[in-house]
Amino acid sequence: MDIAVTGAAGYIGDLLADALLANDSPIKVASLLLVDTIEPRMRSDPRVRTLALNLTAPGAADQIVTSDRQILFHLAAVVSGHAEADFDLGLAVNFDVTRALLEAARKRANKMRFVFVSTVGVFGGDLPPVVLDYTAVTPQTSYGVGKAMSELLVNEYARRGFVDGLAVRLPTVSVRGGTANRAVTSFASGIIREPIRGECAVCPVDEDQRLWLCSPKTVVKNILHAGTISSTQLDPWRVINLPGLTATVGEMMRALREVAGEEVASRVQFVKDEMIARMVASFPPEFDTTRANHLGFIADSNFAEVIRIFIEEEAKKK
Numbered sequence: 001m002d003i004a005v006t007g008a009a010g011y012i013g014d015l016l017a018d019a020l021l022a023n024d025s026p027i028k029v030a031s032l033l034l035v036d037t038i039e040p041r042m043r044s045d046p047r048v049r050t051l052a053l054n055l056t057a058p059g060a061a062d063q064i065v066t067s068d069r070q071i072l073f074h075l076a077a078v079v080s081g082h083a084e085a086d087f088d089l090g091l092a093v094n095f096d097v098t099r100a101l102l103e104a105a106r107k108r109a110n111k112m113r114f115v116f117v118s119t120v121g122v123f124g125g126d127l128p129p130v131v132l133d134y135t136a137v138t139p140q141t142s143y144g145v146g147k148a149m150s151e152l153l154v155n156e157y158a159r160r161g162f163v164d165g166l167a168v169r170l171p172t173v174s175v176r177g178g179t180a181n182r183a184v185t186s187f188a189s190g191i192i193r194e195p196i197r198g199e200c201a202v203c204p205v206d207e208d209q210r211l212w213l214c215s216p217k218t219v220v221k222n223i224l225h226a227g228t229i230s231s232t233q234l235d236p237w238r239v240i241n242l243p244g245l246t247a248t249v250g251e252m253m254r255a256l257r258e259v260a261g262e263e264v265a266s267r268v269q270f271v272k273d274e275m276i277a278r279m280v281a282s283f284p285p286e287f288d289t290t291r292a293n294h295l296g297f298i299a300d301s302n303f304a305e306v307i308r309i310f311i312e313e314e315a316k317k318k
Helices: 012-020 058-064 080-085 088-106 143-161 187-196 217-228 251-260 274-281 290-294 303-317
Strands: 002-006 031-036 048-054 071-074 113-119 164-170 201-203 211-215 237-239 245-248 268-269
Touching: 002 012, 002 058, 002 303, 012 031, 012 217, 031 071, 031 274, 058 088, 080 088, 080 143, 080 274, 088 113, 088 143, 113 143, 143 164, 143 237, 187 201, 187 251, 187 303, 211 217, 217 251, 245 251, 251 303
Parallel strands: 002 031, 002 071, 031 048, 071 113, 113 164, 164 237, 201 268
Antiparallel strands: 211 245
């Protein structure tokens, strides 16, 4: 298949590219275009082409969506903290780029599977105890607003037959490798990643803050799976909350102590940041993912196992 990935230089985009090229990939890749504002990591694989591209530039979408493109995984985004600080950039990347890509698909590749990677940050405000796929989106951040508008557009383009669209809402991904980014939930990885690496970390929210979490390994498998689901399995609402697990920050810390010991856990200091705490508190911590489960998406078993997998991956890198 002819596939493209936007946001391919990011942590999840880079993992997704590796998973697509792996021998056990559920998608048979004939060619793979990796796109980001900086050139993605090149692989020694003849199927791969990389492209450094400003996605907001006129005509950028036309370089990505060609008539033979069969799947587009659209991960490119300005993350939550950055979108809150720069409204114009956040809206341009998180919404305008999505619309441009959909329009390009409408013109020349309307059978293409368009997998839009969204976020549980589309929800906020006064929510039910358990959120459904069909719960009304009421985002409390500029990031969530851009993603929510894009979800509606993906769904509308799919309804009209302009593209075979599907939006998947990611839980907070933890434990991310690499370094911290500008997402307001970046601490959910930092309070585990940094202490394991022997560094101190600051947690900007209270220990009782609940989060909806998913490991990088599982989230990549679920994004890949979104590219394989038959259109006949999807109902008219093409937006899905991906499975995750609910944990408080305190429970995450207990898991860290269980797996890595007290000395490692003691490297985390709690210093509340009111702005981050307010934004994070607006994200729902519990979802009904019956629909996603039925479609074959998966979840992690527990957070302690997520930490163990991260430690194993860190050891492999060394």
